Amino acid sequence: MFFVEGPASNWLIVRDASGFLLIDGGYPADRDVVLESIRELGLDPADAKAMLITHGHVDHTGSAAYFSRTFGTPVLCSPEELAHVQGKEKHQVTFGQVLVRAWRPRVFQWMLHVIKAKALGRTSHACRGLDG
Numbered sequence: 534m535f536f537v538e539g540p541a542s543n544w545l546i547v548r549d550a551s552g553f554l555l556i557d558g559g560y561p562a563d564r565d566v567v568l569e570s571i572r573e574l575g576l577d578p579a580d581a582k583a584m585l586i587t588h589g590h591v592d593h594t595g596s597a598a599y600f601s602r603t604f605g606t607p608v609l610c611s612p613e614e615l616a617h618v619q620g621k622e623k624h625q626v627t628f629g630q631v632l633v634r635a636w637r638p639r640v641f642q643w644m645l646h647v648i649k650a651k652a653l654g655r656t657s658h659a660c661r662g663l664d665g
Contacts, residue, residue, distance in 0.1 A: 537570040539563045541643065542592040546571060555584045555606075558596030562649060567596045579604040586610040589617025 535546040544567060545556040553576055559567050571578045584600050586593055586608060597618070600606035610618045635641045 535570075535574060537567075539566050542595075544570075544593075546574060546576070548574065548576065552580055552582045555581050555596075555600070557587055557593040558584060558600065560592050561595040564596045564599055581606045583607040583609050586614065586618050589614045594618055 535548070537544050537546065539559045540563065542559045542563060543557070544559055547554045547556060553571075553574075555567070555571070558564075568578050571581075578600070581600060581604065584597055584606050586597060589610065597608045601608050608618070632644070635644055
């Protein structure tokens with residue numbers, strides 16, 4: 534099991550004799566870092582057995598649609614998270630909620646990263662079309 538610390542999110546690569554599983558996938562703009570972290574272990578991203586999304590926040594789902602679309606990687610999530618991962622529901626902090634706290638240096642720094650990480654934009658969702 535390999536813990537990877539991205540710019541503002543984390544993911545796990547779980548490897549055994551049968552291949553590897555990716556747990557979570559960072560923000561949308563973290564995709565290249567996710568791919569690099571897999572390759573640094575001598576693995577091919579196309580060989581991922583599956584991607585497991587622990588919960589549907591954008592800092593966990595950012596690479597899921599890419600893996601699904603590009604490599605055909607199955608994206609797994611709990612039934613309770615399916616609507617969130619599909620993009621049908623969104624239960625996250627809003628830009629306005631963050632903005633009123635932006636006077637705090639750590640919040641401001643995090644807010645800038647979230648904007649750069651494309652967390653506020655519309656992304657295609659990996660589990661779209663699944664019925665649970």
